[in-house]
Amino acid sequence: MINVNNISKTFMVPHRVDALVDVSENVARAEVVVVIGPSGSGKSTFLRCLNRLETADKGQILIDGVDILHPKTDINKVRAEVGMVFQSFNLFPHKTVKDNVSLAQNVVRKRSSKEAEEITMALLNKVGIADKQNVYPDQLSGGQQQRVAIARALAMNPKAMLFDEPTSALDPEMIGEVLEVMKTLAREGMTMVVVTHEMGFAREVADRVIFMDDGRIVEEGTPEHFFTNPSHDRTKLFLKQIL
């Protein structure tokens, strides 16, 4: 589903940072991969490279067989197939919840208003905020906003979902409701790449956990292996610090 071959990314502004160094990774269909690591380890950059919000300097990225770094690739088509959820939700504040979810359906997928509305309502039901359909985002709690953001991404019928620290900006009591939606998605067989600090989620839902540090993948494996018997010293130190 997602094939990453030897990508590198260096930021020159404000100063030189090698965010990704020769990273390779494959994510199979319906697989849930959780990426963890200290801040500045390149995990978010890695995720953002997957739908070219950041353009990798070197290497190759195939999304469902499409080389997204090829100049002839229509990146908008690829992005419509890969949903993304952000740490800061990024809902459109000038649109109601319903319009947030249906906007891209109309504009990108060219669905009729009626069809889009049906899909929107089904998704809002699924994430449990159908009663807030006519409310503006700033009237929702963080957890509700993030669930709308997930519904918005799902409305495009994506083949894979990318989550960039979806619970990091939430109050503790709201993390659960967002994770619950993500677990449902995982059970339904969605291909997911999740950058998170929620070790509980990683342990419970992940098929594979990747630990990144300094722009490199240090260690990866099943959650059992990862949390009970990590082989790398850097991983052991990180786990000791956060658990």
Add this chain to the structure above:
Amino acid sequence: MQRHPASKFAFIRGVMTHMESTSSLLQKQQKRTYYMWVMVFFLIMTTCIGSLYYCTLKIDYTWRWYRVPQYFFFNEEIEVRTDVAGTVESIEDTTDGTLIRINGDDGDSIDYAYPSKKVRIYEGDSLFEGDVLGSYHKWQVGILLQGLWLTLKVSFVAIIFGILLGLCAGLARISSNPAFKWLAITYIEIIRGSPLLVQIFIWYFVLGTLVNTMLAQYGIPQVPPLWFGVASLATFTGAYVAEIVRSGIQSIHKGQTEASRSLGMTYAQSMYHVILPQAFIRIIPPLAGQFISLIKDSSLLGIIAIRELTKATREVVTTSLQPFELWFVCAILYLVLTFTLSMLLQYLEKRMIHS
């Protein structure tokens, strides 16, 4: 955003019910202070207006305000003249005026009707072409109101074109395409950096002459100075609007672009549906300032023979010799225009925020 301020207020409210008397005392004092400062405001305003009035009394000038209204509306006496030579056949009083029938020397008879009883001829008179038959009064719009209307018209058209130009230039300014970007920067810097007066001269005497010479070669009617004036104001405003649009767009959080692009929207779709609607609300206040400037800048158009409000005032001052009254009136008329615009945009801003 994620905190619940409601609980905090509930706590304060709880405390307040326990200390009802103290809190009502506090409220009373806050109210008193508020009204005291309202009084201060009116006191300062009265002092200002009073001293201005005192100054006007002290200067060696005879104020003749009664001469001003005629430049808004005046009752003009219009004379009715005959177009043919002949004899007056009949003079009839109709319900709302006079009907005069003239038997022309060439045999035709012609009727003249006008809304007044003033007649200067008698039945049987022989008339020459151009003789006055009678007269009536008619209310006409004065030169100041005409000037005000022209200022309004010029500003309105210039604002519309200025917005369009500024929007294009602003989008070009943040484009990554070097041709667009550098063109926009050149345009903005040159127009903002040079005097409007010189730009008006260039538009009228250089570009205008060129355009009208070319049009004359093909027998097409000339473009009147008004349109070169509008063009100069629109390009001038466009440069400022471009910078306002640019800052408005850049003030929208980067996450909005990322979210819309990650859904598969193109750059244009993301701009149109997500970024510009949000930016527009934020740029209304600076735009209002810019448009107020534009209305006042239109006073420079007098130099290319466009009789807008300022030029009209100057002409009236020359004939009436009452400069103080008329320039005051001129300023007040500009104030009426700018204040109305300001209120209109504030209303628009409020409405957009609420919807």
